[in-house]
Amino acid sequence: MDRRNETIKFVHTADWHLGLANLSKKDDSGIPIQYICVEKSAGEIVDFVHSNDIDLVLMCGDILHTRNPSPTVENILAKILHKLTSDGAIVIYLIGNHEIPGWGDNPVKIYDTLDIPGVIVADKVELHKIELKNGQKIQIGTIPYPVDFDLSDAISSFAGKVERGIPSLLMLHSFVNGAGLSGSDLKLLPDEPNLNPDEFDELPFDYIALGHIHRYQQIWGKPPAVYSGSIQKVTFAEEKERKGFVAGTISNPQSFKNEFNKNRRMSEWHFVPVESLNYITLNIDVSGENNPTEIILQKLRNRPVANSVVKLKITIRPDDPKISLVQIKKLAQELGIFVITNDRNIVDTIRGKIESAIPTGNMSADIEKYIIEKMPEHKEKIPEILNIIELLQKNEK
Numbered sequence: 485m486d487r488r489n490e491t492i493k494f495v496h497t498a499d500w501h502l503g504l505a506n507l508s509k510k511d512d513s514g515i516p517i518q519y520i521c522v523e524k525s526a527g528e529i530v531d532f533v534h535s536n537d538i539d540l541v542l543m544c545g546d547i548l549h550t551r552n553p554s555p556t557v558e559n560i561l562a563k564i565l566h567k568l569t570s571d572g573a574i575v576i577y578l579i580g581n582h583e584i585p586g587w588g589d590n591p592v593k594i595y596d597t598l599d600i601p602g603v604i605v606a607d608k609v610e611l612h613k614i615e616l617k618n619g620q621k622i623q624i625g626t627i628p629y630p631v632d633f634d635l636s637d638a639i640s641s642f643a644g645k646v647e648r649g650i651p652s653l654l655m656l657h658s659f660v661n662g663a664g665l666s667g668s669d670l671k672l673l674p675d676e677p678n679l680n681p682d683e684f685d686e687l688p689f690d691y692i693a694l695g696h697i698h699r700y701q702q703i704w705g706k707p708p709a710v711y712s713g714s715i716q717k718v719t720f721a722e723e724k725e726r727k728g729f730v731a732g733t734i735s736n737p738q739s740f741k742n743e744f745n746k747n748r749r750m751s752e753w754h755f756v757p758v759e760s761l762n763y764i765t766l767n768i769d770v771s772g773e774n775n776p777t778e779i780i781l782q783k784l785r786n787r788p789v790a791n792s793v794v795k796l797k798i799t800i801r802p803d804d805p806k807i808s809l810v811q812i813k814k815l816a817q818e819l820g821i822f823v824i825t826n827d828r829n830i831v832d833t834i835r836g837k838i839e840s841a842i843p844t845g846n847m848s849a850d851i852e853k854y855i856i857e858k859m860p861e862h863k864e865k866i867p868e869i870l871n872i873i874e875l876l877q878k879n880e881k
Contacts (some may be wrong), residue, residue, distance in 0.1 A: 498544035498695030517619020544695025545580025545657030569602030572617035666698035762792035832837035
């Protein structure tokens, strides 16, 4: 079937962070569970590409978590790329900040060296002119994470290069001011290379595919600039976020005119969720209970927590019975929980307030009570301390 005059179908994804293993959980062969989760989510993208006859896969950076991936990670990525391109789809792999080498070549440069069919590595500011499997031509501008160039200059460099009569996309791995940050993005520094969204205004592209921010969102409308978000949760700060990718089309309705009085293409897209590793926080108050361990165990049994990362935030008083971490660990293993580690290995204990320690508003009385309960070895100094407080209060008046 001749599809040269039909729509171009694309998938837009980013920020897989394949190779991240900040959890201790591994499968029976020793592969970190997070590698497996990314591979499963990527498998959903592969299935979507095949079942929807996708022409183009835009991978907008930080697909890998490190510039020096292990052979296991490289092998997982190679299998995914092979599957994505097996039906003729073209993959454009843009380099993100996690993939920038300290020296030498980036970790996916091998695909250029081997001239792997269907895979284009975009590690520089460049305009690629590509013929898709349907015979349709497309232009793709690529801007990797900026290291030795200015983002604004890079964007403006495409102004005289993009041909108006050919569909066009821009791929960019960068922070855009005003973007809603995902929980795992909060570490971004104020001096992060960035753009203002209005710098996209009336660029000669039909769609701008963004990577770097882990939350799906549209940043600009003319042309549409969209973050696909990440495909996996990596911290508890992302506990309630949806993860997935973007699927879109670029059509060429002859009746649709743009401001340049050219036949402009219309872009449409939607978010496609994928299965992601669950992060669950359980807040359990066992203060004053005679058997706090049993209450915690029962809470775990009553929640669907299998195949999840679970954090227990336990409210307990200092004089309450001790909690059995051994029993909690044993049940967690039986339930199939991936428990995040911390300084207590399994629980984050929050000491409950002691009734007598609640401030009354009377400074002298509160300090006297505090010394008696918390610093009994200094009780004999109470009169002297209270006298000093009284003098200070008089001086303030």
